[in-house]
Amino acid sequence: MLDTPSAQVPTLSLADQARDPQGFAAAFGASFQRFGFAIVADHGIPQELIDRAWAETAELFRLPEEEKRQYHVPGGGGARGYTPFKTEIAKGASAVDLKEFWHIGRELPAGHRLADRMAPNIWPSRPEGFRDTFLELFTAFDRAGDRLLSAIALHLGLEANWFDRAVTDGNSVLRLLHYPPIPADAEGVRAGAHEDINLITLLLGADEAGLELLDRDTGQWLAIKPPEGAMVVNVGDMLQRLTNHVLPSTTHRVVNPPPERRGHSRYSMLFFLHPAPDFVIETLPGTITADTPNRYPAPITAHDYLHERLVEIGLVK
Template sequence: MSDTIFAEVPLVSMKDQDADPDGFAQAFGASFQRFGFAMVSDHGVPHDLIERAWKVTAEFFALPEEEKRRYHLAGGGGARGYTPYKTEIAKGAEHVDLKEFWHIGRPLPEGHRFADLMAANIWPDRPADFRDTFIELFEAFDRAGDRLLSAIARYLELAPDWFDPAVKDGNSVLRLLHYPPVPADAPEVRAGAHEDINLITLLLGAEESGLQLLDRSGEWLPVKPPEGAMVVNVGDMLQRLTNNVLPSTTHRVVNPPVERRGVPRYSMPFFLHPAPDFMIETLPGCMGADRPNLYPQPISAHDYLHERLVEIGLVKK
């Protein structure tokens, strides 16, 4: 295994996007096409907001188990609120993941056309600043995601604003993840090998080792960005939309070395989704005589998400 991924996956700065949007799009898109992953610095999410979010996240997960479980919505598919430890399982995995998490979705006004498809947020009584912190963080992730999708559109030779109507009122989810300390002999991994469901994922918290991607060479590569940078990866919806031009790469979170197994791990992925009624249909520019359409049947983002949540055990058939 490589000691570092930097020799493989480039680190790109979103500062370059303002000065040279096409150049940034080529660098970012090329990393996506080769690895399904990219490292992104200068992403615009304020450092003080991130630090506040880490503090509040740790405070919430330190609450008594009985109190946290008050916010678990049975039958809700984990869409909002708390999902207890050892609930989610990667497709095809033998062991459940060693994690607990909280989901925050897009706030919608009363009577919105997606109100029946996108659950309302629920908020814990404590920490006191939980709601305000994560509404602000959701909005910051949303802005960064829009900019990155604009770069992907340029890379695919689409209009820079092509994704704007697709993700307006999108069913995006901010996940607060806690991987508790694990026993030295634990057979499971913290998160089994999987691909993400959505368009792209923006991740904070990968500085703590454990995240790995499965390279096309068959080698597991560690993903450890510099302090403050994001890891961004392709989800299955974008892979399907681009006819596998941009691959949704398998990744996992492995148990730490024995000397680090007493240390908890926290991360905050933002799963950027399109609106529920967006039709995932292969882009014409991503198919041709030398690249036949692998996904001839379009599917709505809502139906695709439901299928995948059944596969990972968050929704029952």
């Protein structure tokens, strides 16, 4: 079995937010500042919806390879639809990740101002009900993310609704992720050491172990083992940049399983919460001090920042 020690990331209840917004924000922010990660229970996403999504995710990835590849868009940066096994590579890595995934984005009405920068969704003909299930799940993740961003704003001394202007029509992505069984001599790992691009990532699932964070204090890899049903949340590079590293984006990875589990698939569902493409990422004034000068004096739009990073990880050539 994997013998990596566990990270002592606290499990917080999002149900406490309504009773004590400032108290929840302080605990959530403290976990982010220490680990770059938090574990959140009682997140409000219905278990029935989660169970339905798991079943349809497994069914999707069981489709024949040639059928799945019909939903791959060459040159599309993996923005929507299917991305085949061994496509994405962690920044600076020498071997590609051992995974395949499917992306679902926000549905925009015809003629929307952001339609040229946010690709339309691609829907498979099967499994039946896939579109309805994952549009419902996207909305549920979106709502949970809004609540967590409100806590982050309070922790930073901002108005609780500060992030609303950033994420209205945000370019968020729901990723369905499959790590297939792997041979004992597989080159590379399921997901190489990396940081996420977005504001925050919300993660459900993974019935197989493997997620680890790199502890900045000790340089040690630590396993993340949330209680059943809880959500793992981590800081992305956009939030790190916005907060001048007050909230750090922590390196993490998914390691290969021990030999006795290598014949098993691993599934997870992630929600990469992004701002709108035209949102300008500019260091928050309250995070700039004499001791911590502005690391990023040149602002950048979320769209341009995302493009730079997609090139680095091989999804855009």
